[in-house]
Structure formats: C-alpha cells, structure tokens
Amino acid sequence: MSMGKILVADDDVNIADLLRMYLEKEGYEVTLAQDGEEALQKFNADTPDMVLLDVMMPKLDGWQTCREIRKKSDCPIIMITAKGETFDKVLGLELGADDYVVKPFDAKEIVARIKAVLRRTGKPCSENSVKEVSYEKLVVNMTKYELKVDGKVVDTPPKELELLYHLASNPNRVYTRDQLLDEVWGFEYYGDSRTVDVHVKRLREKLEGVSEQWNLKTVWGVGYKFEVKE
Secondary structure (H helix, E strand, O other), X not given: OOOOEEEEEOOOHHHHHHHHHHHHXXXXXEEEEOOHHHHXXXXXXXXXXXXXXXXXXXXXXXXXXXXXXXXXXXXXXXXEEEOOOOOOHHHHHHHOOOEEEEEOOOHHHHHHHHHHHHHHHOXXXXXXXXXXXXXXXXXXXXXXXXXXXXXXXXXXOHHHHHHHHHHHOOOOOOEEHHHHHHHHHOOOOOOOOHHHHHHHHHHHHHHOOOOOOEEEEEEOOOEEEEEEXX
8 A cells, every 4th residue: 555645856867766666665655746836746746745855956846846736725835955055954843854864864854854744734735534623713624725804804924814814713712922833833943943933923914803702812831822701
C-alpha cells in the first residue's frame, strides 16, 4: 500500500534521484520536477500529498512556486535549501511553507520530517472531506481556503486563515506565540515571535465587532486564544 504521493522539485538530478530512492523505499510514490514551472504542472496533474521544493530552481524558484501552490491548496510543503544559502524563515512562514531541510541531509531526517508534517497537517491535500469550523457570523473553511464573515467572503492570506482555524478549532484554549509558531507554521523558529502578532492584528481588522459571542483575545503575558462565551 502506498504511503502517499510526493512531488520532489529540484534541478539537481542527483539530489532528486537520491530523494526518490529514499522515499520509494519508505513506500511513497514519487514524481520529479526540475524547475518551478514543471513542478506546478505536475502538482496540478498529480495532486500530491506532499511537496518538497528546492529554494533555488530555474524558471520559478521555490518561493514563487510555493506562493502559486498556496493560492489554491493547503498541501504540505517542505522547502529544501543548500548549506550556506540564506534561508529566510520569516519569508517561508509568510508564504505558507510547513518546514525546511538543509542539504546535505540525512535520509532518516527527511523521512522523519515528512511524516511529522503529514501528522501535523492532519490529512493529505487530496482528501475530499470538508475541513471547517463555524460560529455566529463566522465560517473558516480550510477545504476551500475561504473565510466568510457575516456571510461575505473575505480575502485572507493562507497563514492568517490557518492561524484562525487553529485557534477557533480549540476555543478558549490559550496558546503562547511559540506554540502557535510550532503548531501552525511548523518551523523550529528561534527568532522574533512578532510574526504571530502581525497575523493576529490583521485578523482582528477583519473580525472587529462582528459578533459578541466570540473574540480573538490577547492573554497578556502569555499569548492568544479564541474566546467563546459559554
């Protein structure tokens, strides 16, 4: 039985073949692409359960390819970067990547990271069940990647939507910024946690005064929670 379908996009043929060998040994079906444009074509054709994206690729780089995939899918994405390259974690967070690995990597490490991301995201992107949470005048649909506020669709970036869904799926639970970075973004992020504050601020601008039944609340000195009145 297949463990799932993985799209590997890397212009280094040796690295791509090595990844395919590792992953097929673990039971995954693997499709290869050598540039960003080919990766998008194969993504649309094959509907993979996970995408591994090299940062530096011809035609479309990994960042651009990640951005295009995120416009239409919440399929898990792991970025691949060469040792010594500048990897902008904040940019990765903003674009919606779920994790990253650095070349040269150990086979066991990359397989473990793939399994961890698939566990954390809860399901492959090819699954058809609806992933949605709703409250008075608020619907967050992760299947369509759509936010409805008071019956109207509100244009919302993927990470804002994922953050809101995570909080709203666990009402009245308090999360620290580090917990949210780990559970929503998935990076081992040791830098400035203000990324979360920025996303919460943008969400509040969209949700301000919509309902008295729920609220995106700051818990001073701790973090945030989606507060729902009992």
